[in-house]
Amino acid sequence: MNTTPTQQPRVFILIVNWNGKDDTLACLHSLQNLAYxxxxxxxxxxxxxxxSVQAIAEAFPHVDIIRNAENARFARANNQGIELALKNDADYVLLLNNDTLVEPPFLQHLVARAQSDARIGMVGPKIYFAEPPQQIWYAGAVVSLRRGLLAHIGIREMDAGQYQQSGETGYVTGCCLLASRACIKTTGLLDESYFMYTEDADWCWRARQHGFLIYYEPAARIWHKISASSGGKAIVGGMTGFKVFYKIRGMLKFFGRYAKWYHWFTIPFFWLLQFLQALVMLIAAKNWAGIRAMLRILTGVRKHQ
Incomplete structure (x- = not known):
C-alpha cells in the first residue's frame, strides 16, 4: 500500500496476468513512477x-496477488479484483492490461476527469501502440446499433493532435478503464458470459443505461503491446484465429442483447461488408487460423481454443 495524501480518492489498480511475466513486470515498473x-x-x-507469481512477489512485495487455480479469463478475474477493491473502500477501480506501459501523470488525469462531474462513471485514456509509439490504438470509441459496429476511433492513425478533446465516447476499452465506486455499485460487475472481448463495451453500455457518462480523456496516455496477451502471432492488426473467434462471438452477443428489432434491417448488410473485408485481409495474409475462426462462427461452433 502506498503512503498517500488523504485528500486523493482511493484507486485500486487491477492487473490480470496469465503467463505474461515479462510484460507484467514491465507494467508494474512503469507504475512505480506515478504522480498520483x-x-x-x-x-x-x-x-x-x-x-510469474514468484517473480512478481519478489520484485513487488507491496502488490496483493490473487492466485487462481485455473484461467478465469478477463471478466471473472477482474470481477474478483473489483469485489476486493469495493470491500476495501476503493473510490475508483482501474482495469489495466498487463501488456501496457503508462505515463507518470496518466492516473492523475483520469481521476481529475472523473471528479469533474459526478455523472461520469467510466473514463479511458488515449492509448498508443507500443510500436510505433505515436500510432494511436484508442482515442475514444463508436457504438452504432444501426451498423452493428463497435470500433476504436483513430486506430492506426499517427497522433498529430487530432484527438485532443476530452468528451463522451461510445465505450472505454478494458485495456485501461477507470470506473467509479458509485457506477460499479449501480451497474454491477463485468458480464462473465462474454468469456473474453466485448465485456468492456457491455459494461459501459449498462452504465450509460443507468445514467452515467462514459468519457475519453486524452491528457492521460499509455502504450499497449497489442496482441501480446492473446497469444500467437499477430497478423493483420492482431487478428489471430483465437482473437477473431471471440471478437465476433462477443459482437453477436452484444448486438443480440441491445439492438432493437428495426436495427436488424441494416445490421446484416453492414456485417456482410465487414465480413468480406476481413476475409480478404485474412486470405491476403494467408491467415488460415483466422479464416477457420470466422467459419466456426458461421457454423455456430462453440468449441473453446
Missing part, C-alpha cells in the same frame, strides 16, 4: 506456469 499516490495494486493471476 493514493493507489493500491492487485494482481489477479490466472494459473500462470511461467513463474
Amino acid at each position: 499516490r493514493n493507489y493500491h495494486i492487485v494482481l489477479i493471476d490466472n494459473a500462470s506456469s511461467d513463474g
